[in-house]
Amino acid sequence: MGAIDQLILQLFDIEAFKFGSFKLKSGIQSPIYIDLRVIISYPDILRSVANHMNNILQNSNVSFNEICGVPYTALPIASIICVDYKRPMLLRRKEAKNYGTKKIIEGKFRPNDRCIIIEDIVTTGSSVIETAESLWAEGLQVTDAIVLIDREQHGEKNLQEKNIRLHRVLKISEVLDCLVRHGKITEEVSKNVSEFIHGNQMQLPTLKIEIEDKNISIPIRQRFQTIIKEKKSNLCLSADLTSLDEIIELSNLIGKNICMLKIHCDILTDFSMDKIQELKDVSRRLNFLLLEDRKFADIGNTVALQYTKGLFQIAEWADLVTVHVLPGEGIVQALEQAAQTINESRGCLLIAQMSSKGALTNNEDYVNGVIKCAEKYSDFVIGFISQSRLTTSDKYLHCTPGVHLTNTGDQLGQQYVTPRQAIDGRGADIVIVGRAILDSINRVKTAEAYQQECYQVYEELRKI
């Protein structure tokens, strides 16, 4: 008998599979109930389950730093795998603690570590997705989940939509097939369960990332600096396209090369919160920040509404926004306060100098006012949009638009410098590039070339 059949029969013998009529959590009546909690009472079976998952892991060639088990049944399995692989374990609490560290992810890790998820059974995949979202929010990379049983009720597709690959030891159809072959259940019972499974495919509504506790998020400044170093990229793509679908597609291709993606949401013809959530998911998976180049410029009260309400609900998805200090510091105060209602770390870039010809921002008094404002709100202001180095402090990232390797400007006042001139001559940390990449014949190759050029110059000068 094959090892898989043996495992299925062992699980049947310890009554992990029950056939009859069972009311599920959803209220639906099901002809099968799978209760894998029983395996903790059978050490040999627990060991065998972990071995099968180890095999799947080995064959999948997934590399990982940590393993996160989904409470409760998968925790003992994950513990065994951690010991076998000598890798640390993480654990996602069901509830964030409301005392002490208020952590939701327990265990030690570094931002950008790769983590796999271990789960006992997948129906819709929602537990795996919730776990992944908490891990993503901590800056971890999660792309794969290993499960013992897939109930084949759309879980694999739901996970795929979140860019998580499902690796399973057993499919429910294989379990039924084996139990029939070994005379444990009748053909009729198997058919009945199969029909139930096919008739109960459960597509998940697009889930919003919800993080229970603001304190768990890594501060945005730290996340940004980590991304730049780890990805060896100080390139921000300015995706000035009018289709969000196209931006999502492009960011899937170019996301690996950039530290930040900048958009203008008010030029999009197909904006929706579902789509922007999709873009946010790509940014989490490929590890870049999202900058909404909104260039806020009104009184504090209005700006707070523009930031959090309306069609775009910018604060929900943009890690960073751009802000003019023209109306006075109240604008930054208002945005910072509004950001505190969001369960993720947020920040802003103050527009100190512009790249366009004749910009009225570019005078000394104005720029000094901007720097003063940054100092006052330095928890929220993480840098500047600038054309020169404004302060010697490493606290602020200088982000420079108006960069092109071959053009010197456009017909409407935009002025370009090369990446080297931006970084060396003007002290840029982050280079913002738009049409030089967007209008090129091969956007991916061009983005790679800009990434290399920008980071090489940056490394040379700043000795990262």
Ligand SMILES: O=c1ccn([C@@H]2O[C@H](COP(=O)(O)O)[C@@H](O)[C@H]2O)c(=O)[nH]1
């Ligand atoms: O001073 C500024 C501030 C912002 N921008 C924005 O950057 C991009 C540049 O696009 P290119 O295609 O590289 O010219 C664009 O979104 C501007 O709104 C800037 O150019 N200058």
